[in-house]
Amino acid sequence: MSGEPDTPPTRMGLSVVDFMAGTEMVLALVSAELAARQTGQGRDVAVNRYDTALYNLSYLSAWALNSEYEPARMARTAHATLVPCQL
Helix, strand or coil: CCCCCCCCCCCCCCCHHHHHHHHHHHHHHHHHHHHHHHHCCCCCCCCCHHHHHHHHHHHHHHHHHHCCCCCCCCHHHCCCCCCCCCC
């Protein structure tokens, strides 16, 4: 989804998935801590980047499957819904 429409895909310079996975881990740790304080029992917490990446693409998949939306690269790496978001 990144890069100019008439060029091959371009690698984005920022790893959004890494930041989002970190955010998910913090939320999971805080939730586990609160539950441990209430119940006195600990738990395992796991987050992986692959699931995080898939989750972040789910809205595009839902649009494509449920409407006439066709995902495509846009000029200056614009985003389909976030404005302004061009490099």
